[in-house]
Amino acid sequence: MKPIEQLIRNDAVQVLASGSKDLSDLKSRHIFITGGTGILGKWLLELINLLNEDNDYGIRVTVLSRNPRSFITLYPRLGAMPWLKLIEGDIRHLSELPHDVSHIIHAAALTDRRLFASQPGNVADVNAFGTLRLLRAANLLEDIRKFVLLSSGLVYGAQPWETAQIDEKFAGPVRSNDVNSVYAESKRFAETIAQCAVSETKLPVVTLRPFAFVGPYQSLQLPWAVTDFIRDSLAGGPIRIMGDGTTVRSIMYASDFAHWVLAATAAGKPRETYNIGSPEPISLISLAESITGHFNPAPSIHTGIGQIGHDRNKLVPDVSLAMKDLGVKVTVPIGEAIRRSVEWHRLSQI
Amino acid sequence: MKIRKLPVAILGTGNIGTDLLIKVMRSETLECVLFAGRNLSSPGMTKASLLGVPVSAKGLRGIIDMAHEISLVFDATSAADHMEHAAVFEKLGIRAIDLTPAKVGRMCVPAVNLDECLDLPNVNMITCGGQASIPLACAIAAANPQVQYIETISTIASRSAGPATRINLDEYLLTTENGLSVFSHCERTKAILNLNPAQPCVHMQTTVMAKVEDPDISATRERVLEMVERIRHYVPGYRLIIEPIAESGRLVTMVGVDGLGDHLPKFAGNLDIINCAAIAYAEAYANRLE
């Protein structure tokens, strides 16, 4: 096994050994994953692979992807899994699902901030109406046991600075007559559409609101703080922070993220909404420092690059509900998450 | 020798129409030459296009434009729409199978009155409970001409009852009761419908109970078994759960209906049985034209 594969396998073994509510409801089931070729999807496949190989779970997976051939080319090991079937398609034109699908993990969405600016109408279409299409197809299944909707921590709008963590009951303002709200609003509407299906046909929907995460398989082309910092550090720096670096985030490691999603698929309570993320706050400046610390010489960090007067902001979830209902915990602290992510990206560059 | 198949159209591209499409495509005597509706991007339209079936988003107009190429149309729209469509089909000389509750044409239960319906321009498929219960009621009435009262109870999965069914429960009950009376010649009838939300979904079950003085159980049994076999020719998932018995002063028999799981889920035997009946009629019509 290549070192880069060993790294992921070790992560997967460790996170599954950390325990959670029983995943055994997933044994011999057929899981349909949309957006299965993104970072979450790949990690779900890694965990399921381990469950199937080492624990005889017998889970079958069908992944809907807009470009399965490129996935197979880029990730031949994952693409060749015997229990995995990749089908090509756009969620907006989906007409039906394999009839024996029992669990759906709906992770497909346009999440690239650049698209929010250049193609906001497409973002609304894929994220909201793609969800509607999938829910309708799910209603024709023989025995649908769980429909897991991946929403977003951004549905909360702005977190008040004085609030340490936001829980699932929090509802912040999102400006509806603003194109910059398109992602948050598309996710909010997707959540509402899912609740319509719950009300109309009692579809067992579990809503997840993920926050920020980091880890292997993450594209460094996404303009997020953590990916920016890693990419710039790999390039020798410097890291550039627009504000003063006091903006606060929390970042979860990818294996934990996928494990929590899998636990929600098995044990999430229908109708319930769970925050998924790390409850541990970290300022952008500390985050940048924890990344540069893995490089020698350490790239420099420049703050205050942008215009002054932009408010610092904060996005940290309260995840006690998920921990209680799903029996999960954060197994990889932020420092270790950064170390492993940097190592993987280094190895993948070789 | 290749037999020319009967060219049919399906009007209405919802779940019923889409399920019919799969059944038509499997048929040895039918060929779907047009799948017509209003929304070209609906899941049914997507599926039909992927299957290579000609589609039209012009609804009734699509049928009219191709009238000379269509012998029969399945109308899976709504009762209000079918009221308008029926006259158009008749004028165009297109045989119409009405899957809505419009009740324009003669009620047809293939196991009971297929032959007498084959010369009619328009036939109606009654209700799911009607398709399941009327043949049993006829069998009971044939074995027991003195029957005083017939009742049918159907239980279906909540998920198989869409908004139109839910809002039209009264029409379902009255149409089913009327069907029972007309076919069994028993004046007093009653229909009951239960929705059961259990997960996994329950499969459709239909019970027929009758009030009969001195019922002839063995004759009833014989007639019912024979009828069930006849239905199984076109509804393979129709099965006897309770053979006719006399219990607490009533004659009781019960069937289950498993759907074929073509487009609709298998538990929706209530939706499947109507589609199967419609296909049985269309195939009989095609065979007669042979």
Added chain:
Amino acid sequence: MPDTTQQITVCDATLRDGSHAYSHRITLDQVRAYAAASEAAGFDYLEVGHGNGLGASSLQVGESLVPDDEMLRTAKECLSNTRLSVHVIPGFATIHREIDGAIACGVELFRIGCHCTEADITQRHISHVRAAGLEAWGVLMMSHMAEPEVLLEEAKKMQSYGAQGVVLMDSAGAYFPVDVTAKIGLLEDRLEIPVGFHAHDNLGLSIANSLAALDAGARIIDGTAKGFGAGAGNAPLEILAAVLGKRKFSTRIDLYKALDAGEIAAELFAGSMPESNSITIVSGLAGVFSGFAKPVRRAAEQLGVDPRDVFFELGKRKVVGGQEDLILAVAAELAKKGGIK
């Protein structure tokens, strides 16, 4: 603590739920005698008819001795302050045949019920009653089978259709007080219309559960004289009257007359008063509709199986009210499997 200055509406379901206990053979003389007693006791509503409500006389559930309209007209003649109500289940009863018929008989309140997850089938029936200028409530039956949030959603549907009250029925007598508190409490908190509870005594908790409902904010409470109702019976009205008085809830009840009404019912329906037995207990444990007790006993006897096994199997299959036909199927299956006593 609940606000005891608010008026509690007390519904007397003796001549409707009791129909189950009496194999639907209640006579007009019994209707007259009991309606007068109910009126005197000061109950707010008297519900009359077949156990499963309007149009439910059937081979499936049991045939009524007296047609709906005769029972309703007779009861109406005996009532002045106590208003006449009926139970209606869409799927049994239709608007034009049964509801319009009952309107003509002078029914003032229609309690439109359905299995607790299917509220949308009540839309047209509730709307019709309201359009006729009469009172309509929603009733969520077998409500032990759904989570509080589901019940709230279904109750809200009924509220949006125009229901002026919503009643949770513990049709199987399967609730514990803690369930009542959670469910009634949530509905009371989130609905604009008053909330009620209808108890059954299968696990001996009908009064405890009724009290839990009132303490959680219920404004409507159901009961029957001496518990005359399906299965192990309902919350006995004469005991409810005593408890409500002692707890200083505000009602129209005359305690002595309520106690008398209990005695009158016991005489009228002597020999058929419900009692706790192994079948009613198991019915509550299995969460199966109390009204199944008699047909289960019959079917079990005919097919030689243990009626308790039949109940547990029905519970496993999550049957809803109205699925009496499944009793025979289950009993026959158990007999085939060799479950013979």
